[in-house]
Amino acid sequence: MTTSNIKANPLGAALCEKKWARWTALALLASAMFFAYIFVDILSPLQELLQEQRGWDPVAYGHFAGSEPFLNVFVFFLIFAGIILDKMGVRFTAVLSGAVMVAGGSLNYYAVTQGFQDSAVAVFLTENLNLPSAWWNVTPFYAGMPASAKLAAIGFMIFGCGAEMAGITVSRGIVKWFKGKEMALAMGVEMAIARVGVAVVVVGAPVIASIVPVEVSRPVAYAVLLLIIGLICFITYGFMDKKLDSQGVQEEKDDPFRVRDIGKILRLPIFWLVALLCVLYYSAIFPFQKYAINMLQCNLQFSAKDAGLVFFIFPLGAAAVTPFLGHYLDKYGKGATMLIFGAVLMILCHLTFAFIVPATQSVIVTLTAVVVLGISFALVPAALWPSVPKLIDEKLIGSAYALIFWIQNIGLYAFPMIIGSVLVASNPGVTDPMKYNYTVPMCVFASCGVAALLLGFALKALDAKKGYGLEKPNHVADDAEKELIGAAESMEE
Numbered sequence: 001m002t003t004s005n006i007k008a009n010p011l012g013a014a015l016c017e018k019k020w021a022r023w024t025a026l027a028l029l030a031s032a033m034f035f036a037y038i039f040v041d042i043l044s045p046l047q048e049l050l051q052e053q054r055g056w057d058p059v060a061y062g063h064f065a066g067s068e069p070f071l072n073v074f075v076f077f078l079i080f081a082g083i084i085l086d087k088m089g090v091r092f093t094a095v096l097s098g099a100v101m102v103a104g105g106s107l108n109y110y111a112v113t114q115g116f117q118d119s120a121v122a123v124f125l126t127e128n129l130n131l132p133s134a135w136w137n138v139t140p141f142y143a144g145m146p147a148s149a150k151l152a153a154i155g156f157m158i159f160g161c162g163a164e165m166a167g168i169t170v171s172r173g174i175v176k177w178f179k180g181k182e183m184a185l186a187m188g189v190e191m192a193i194a195r196v197g198v199a200v201v202v203v204g205a206p207v208i209a210s211i212v213p214v215e216v217s218r219p220v221a222y223a224v225l226l227l228i229i230g231l232i233c234f235i236t237y238g239f240m241d242k243k244l245d246s247q248g249v250q251e252e253k254d255d256p257f258r259v260r261d262i263g264k265i266l267r268l269p270i271f272w273l274v275a276l277l278c279v280l281y282y283s284a285i286f287p288f289q290k291y292a293i294n295m296l297q298c299n300l301q302f303s304a305k306d307a308g309l310v311f312f313i314f315p316l317g318a319a320a321v322t323p324f325l326g327h328y329l330d331k332y333g334k335g336a337t338m339l340i341f342g343a344v345l346m347i348l349c350h351l352t353f354a355f356i357v358p359a360t361q362s363v364i365v366t367l368t369a370v371v372v373l374g375i376s377f378a379l380v381p382a383a384l385w386p387s388v389p390k391l392i393d394e395k396l397i398g399s400a401y402a403l404i405f406w407i408q409n410i411g412l413y414a415f416p417m418i419i420g421s422v423l424v425a426s427n428p429g430v431t432d433p434m435k436y437n438y439t440v441p442m443c444v445f446a447s448c449g450v451a452a453l454l455l456g457f458a459l460k461a462l463d464a465k466k467g468y469g470l471e472k473p474n475h476v477a478d479d480a481e482k483e484l485i486g487a488a489e490s491m492e493e
């Protein structure tokens, strides 16, 4: 199915053949993603301070937090990002995405500063964007939303365009540098570094904010600074990418782009299996993360700080395991089996949070479930993203990643709201946020896992029938490919 980017280089070994060079390229790409993931969650541990200093109640915070995928989902920005990536290549799109993240992040920062509160923009926003809370209002804006939350949401949705564009670009960049080598390991390392970013934020943001004078915008300022460093990483990567192109190892570009190419991807049953598995699995992970601290507080009667410490293990556990699983995939394959196993672990953990944790209030059981969920969150991403190049023609890989991200973003947009409504509906009359019963919402997350598991079985069956090589190691698949290319080249000679 795939075409290879490995071409004969008359000038000697290409840069991607040198280990130090491809790992340096990865370090640059992964650093930019690390900073992006830090920004995504920078305000999550500061909800109390946002309420005290900026008047954001939980509703305002929820609408701000949910705004990130808005432009990607409803204005189809991610689809355009995929087309840009396939037409313009990794170098251009990486720098563009870095610049968009800095622009959106800066706006978000300005919105939470004291300076904004007294500005004319604040007066304007207080009077505008007061949309009714009706079913058709899919925007994050509602009547009475604080002006700072409105502008922060606008900034965050612009940032979201850059962050998701960067996500697909980095994946394609890794394919470009690592195809036929340690590709899954490289993707695993990149995702592990991103998870460490989430863990750093949980602990770091409150510490930075509480330096006297206590100021909620300070951690955001640091995070914007990191986004600027991320942009510099992308620009530096651009020089390496240009050198690689000049050595004849160019990525295949879709030139001219045809809309029917997107149709080609959408007609592949295997694409739908992967995309639906992705949206179901991630909808039970990222939206769960938003409720996890409160769920632990309610079940264990912990403070937010202690619950945060328990949950801190989740991204760290995933970070520790993901590169090893990537290495395993490179060496031994079993991608589809890893997806199935990851879904099973997720179901078990969510059911534990639904029934066993509330009944036993056991910290050991909770910690075990958090660790096992971390392993699941290593298994699925480590197998999912490196499998895409096995299924889709290389020149369409940017669009394919973008389409998968777009479908995934629909779930990431909808699920926090669905879970919020389920939580309220299953706890009639409960107003104390420490008294919620999370059994029904956790069962909803577990059912996503069951659906993902069924898709995992279907994927494995289709792979066995059509021979995509999902269960094969990357090296073996690519060695065979190299042999074919070598044979073709000798025939040309």
Ligand SMILES: C[C@H](N)C(=O)N[C@@H](CCCCN)C(=O)O
Binding pocket: 164, 167, 168, 170, 171, 190, 191, 194, 282, 381, 385, 405, 408
């Ligand atoms: C949220 C984002 N769309 C996503 O799916 N992130 C994945 C990583 C995708 C690969 C990025 N190069 C994740 O597991 O965090």
